[in-house]
Amino acid sequence: MAASTPVAPAGGPAGKPPAPGAHDAGAPPRRRALLHRLDVRGAPYAFVAPFFVVFAAFSFYPLVYTSWISLHRVELATMNVMEWVAFDNYVALWEDERFWNAVGNTITLGVISTVPQLLMALGLAHLLNYRMRGSTFFRVAALTPYATSVGAAALVFTMLFERDFGMINWMLGLFGFDNVDFENNKWAAQIAISTIVIWRWTGYNALLYLAAMQAVPRERYEAAAIDGASRWQQFLTVTVPGIRSTIVFTIVLSTIGATQLFGEPLIFGQGPNGITGGADNQYQTLGLLLYEEGWKNYQMGRAATVAWVMFLLLVLVLVVQRLIRRAASRRSGPTRSIAS
Amino acid sequence: MTTDSLPVRAEHGPGAVQESPGRARRRPMMRMRAGRQHHAGPLAYVLLALAALTSLFPLYWTMVAASTDNTRVTQTPPPLLPGPNLFENLARAWDEAAMGKAMINSLIVAGCIALATVLFATLAGFAFAKLRFKARNVLLMLVIGTMMVPPQLSVVPLFMMMSDLGWGQKLPAVIFPTLVSAVGVFFMRQYLTEALPDELVEAGRVDGAHSLRIFWSIVLPIARPAMSVLFMITFVHAWNDFFWPFIALDMSNPTVPVALTQLSAGYIRDQSLIMAGALLGTLPLLAMFVVFGRQIVGGIMQGAVKG
Numbered sequence: 001m002a003a004s005t006p007v008a009p010a011g012g013p014a015g016k017p018p019a020p021g022a023h024d025a026g027a028p029p030r031r032r033a034l035l036h037r038l039d040v041r042g043a044p045y046a047f048v049a050p051f052f053v054v055f056a057a058f059s060f061y062p063l064v065y066t067s068w069i070s071l072h073r074v075e076l077a078t079m080n081v082m083e084w085v086a087f088d089n090y091v092a093l094w095e096d097e098r099f100w101n102a103v104g105n106t107i108t109l110g111v112i113s114t115v116p117q118l119l120m121a122l123g124l125a126h127l128l129n130y131r132m133r134g135s136t137f138f139r140v141a142a143l144t145p146y147a148t149s150v151g152a153a154a155l156v157f158t159m160l161f162e163r164d165f166g167m168i169n170w171m172l173g174l175f176g177f178d179n180v181d182f183e184n185n186k187w188a189a190q191i192a193i194s195t196i197v198i199w200r201w202t203g204y205n206a207l208l209y210l211a212a213m214q215a216v217p218r219e220r221y222e223a224a225a226i227d228g229a230s231r232w233q234q235f236l237t238v239t240v241p242g243i244r245s246t247i248v249f250t251i252v253l254s255t256i257g258a259t260q261l262f263g264e265p266l267i268f269g270q271g272p273n274g275i276t277g278g279a280d281n282q283y284q285t286l287g288l289l290l291y292e293e294g295w296k297n298y299q300m301g302r303a304a305t306v307a308w309v310m311f312l313l314l315v316l317v318l319v320v321q322r323l324i325r326r327a328a329s330r331r332s333g334p335t336r337s338i339a340s
Numbered sequence: 341m342t343t344d345s346l347p348v349r350a351e352h353g354p355g356a357v358q359e360s361p362g363r364a365r366r367r368p369m370m371r372m373r374a375g376r377q378h379h380a381g382p383l384a385y386v387l388l389a390l391a392a393l394t395s396l397f398p399l400y401w402t403m404v405a406a407s408t409d410n411t412r413v414t415q416t417p418p419p420l421l422p423g424p425n426l427f428e429n430l431a432r433a434w435d436e437a438a439m440g441k442a443m444i445n446s447l448i449v450a451g452c453i454a455l456a457t458v459l460f461a462t463l464a465g466f467a468f469a470k471l472r473f474k475a476r477n478v479l480l481m482l483v484i485g486t487m488m489v490p491p492q493l494s495v496v497p498l499f500m501m502m503s504d505l506g507w508g509q510k511l512p513a514v515i516f517p518t519l520v521s522a523v524g525v526f527f528m529r530q531y532l533t534e535a536l537p538d539e540l541v542e543a544g545r546v547d548g549a550h551s552l553r554i555f556w557s558i559v560l561p562i563a564r565p566a567m568s569v570l571f572m573i574t575f576v577h578a579w580n581d582f583f584w585p586f587i588a589l590d591m592s593n594p595t596v597p598v599a600l601t602q603l604s605a606g607y608i609r610d611q612s613l614i615m616a617g618a619l620l621g622t623l624p625l626l627a628m629f630v631v632f633g634r635q636i637v638g639g640i641m642q643g644a645v646k647g
């Protein structure tokens with residue numbers, strides 16, 4: 001490297017003495033100083049570059065390109081032929097009953113899978129936070145569903161929720177209830193699907209809450225106890241505010257997950273019916289609609305439109321959540337700064 | 341307790357605690373004594389036992405169903421104890437449902453993704469934790485911001501891109517888009533901020549080592565425990581990833597979750613075969629949890645947002 005370029009003329013005894021063990025001890029001092037500066041300045045960027053390069057190539061660029069495709073008619077078999085149709089895809093989607101049905105299903109499924117999940121995770125984290133025997137076992141057990149793939153979890157729950165021989169109906173039968181048709185009844189199907197989501201993610205969220213709870217300074221509990229707060233009041237006035245930013249973080253992540261719901265309803269619908277989300281689209285989500293448009297109806301432009309609308313919907317929901325949080329924190333007086 | 345799988349925290353020198361942007365406020369010493377105020381009462385044990393039962397029962401039942409035959413599984417009341425056909429069903433799932441090929445594919449995909457994620461996350465995490473550069477805070481916020489972009493939204497152009505590259509239905513199509521992870525970068529940064537003393541990096545500089553050399557001989561040995569936890573967590577995610585592999589791959593060359601959809605789509609539904617496939621696809625991760633569960637739990641809590 002040093003030989004290929006002219007040596008800097010002013011290097012010499014005036015420069016710093018070479019450091020012991022320098023990797024390029026042969027180069028003149030000034031040149032080495034330059035290399036050193038280059039290294040100190042440039043290396044950080046080089047180290048973070050792989051992340052940004054891959055993200056730009058496989059996430060950011062496709063996301064932007066999605067909006068461009070959504071303005072075209074593109075068929076799966078001839079993907080290089082793009083016919084400009086302006087906003088036709090959006091208009092068609094707006095007038096499509098299935099789209100509004102999917103929006104509704106995505107929202108209801110999102111709510112009934114996220115809200116109980118996070119509340120249960122909060123309770124579970126509180127329990128795990130006790131000093132006790134076997135805490136490692138309980139933590140690992142709570143996390144085990146997270147190790148189960150959507151595929152396997154959905155298959156097992158589909159069977160547990162089976163109309164004729166499923167275990168859930170058997171247990172309902174013990175209490176004198178009739179068998180529920182979890183597949184064809186809209187709300188029963190949505191409850192079954194959200195059960196899969198709740199089962200897989202509650203333990204994971206509980207561990208995030210637990211980690212945050214352990215960082216809440218003990219003095220705050222002692223102060224609350226001196227003020228005569230009961231344990232439940234301590235939970236509400238010390239624990240929950242103390243882990244506030246973690247709660248916000250999990251709400252945001254679960255919301256993102258909920259808008260993308262795909263595998264659970266697909267597999268719950270058992271193959272052929274899965275893409276349409278049941279015989280009457282009773283649990284078709286936007287994710288399933290995207291797939292149906294693109295890979296069943298071969299309309300990639302329409303699929304891109306659905307994807308872009310999903311993104312807008314997600315942004316909208318997050319903004320609304322943020323406004324609610326802001327309003328809530330204004331009402332409850334000055335609080336510590338909230339991240340995100 | 342949860343961090344004891346990770347090495348002893350290095351002492352912080354003066355100025356070692358850096359002002360971190362966003363929500364990453366750390367109170368390392370506090371965590372040891374804060375929080376756990378009460379002993380668990382009987383009710384807490386009962387509730388926790390119920391939670392553990394709920395978590396584990398579906399997996400247990402997968403095993404029960406996979407070890408009987410179709411007629412017994414579909415009886416009422418359903419069987420609760422394992423039957424004699426476990427290995428026969430597993431072997432059938434391995435052959436008939438192409439689970440063998442799927443498992444090898446998943447091993448390759450999850451292995452590559454986990455290795456690359458760990459390497460790139462450690463590099464970036466080190467830079468964000470210990471190196472000074474102008475755009476550091478902006479870029480870190482950008483990394484955190486990328487968590488808000490769900491990868492599912494990019495599938496249409498990604499699908500076109502992969503077929504242009506000639507990777508349609510091939511494993512690189514599912515490996516490349518997932519080579520990096522924002523959560524991983526954040527996780528390694530958190531860890532190295534605490535575990536890597538500034539003095540060591542400074543000492544390396546004084547000795548004239550260049551940045552890559554410092555990374556190789558100083559950062560890597562210290563980061564190793566966190567790297568192995570990140571490897572396992574990423575492996576779990578990559579093994580279970582569904583939406584994009586389902587689109588990018590087909591049944592001739594599936595990963596495990598993709599192959600599992602095929603199992604449920606058959607016209608003749610052999611329930612114990614389906615459950616055997618589900619069990620087979622979950623076993624590697626379950627084994628990992630049995631051996632390293634404590635470390636994975638510790639890792640997830642370590643990477644959590646605090647405060």
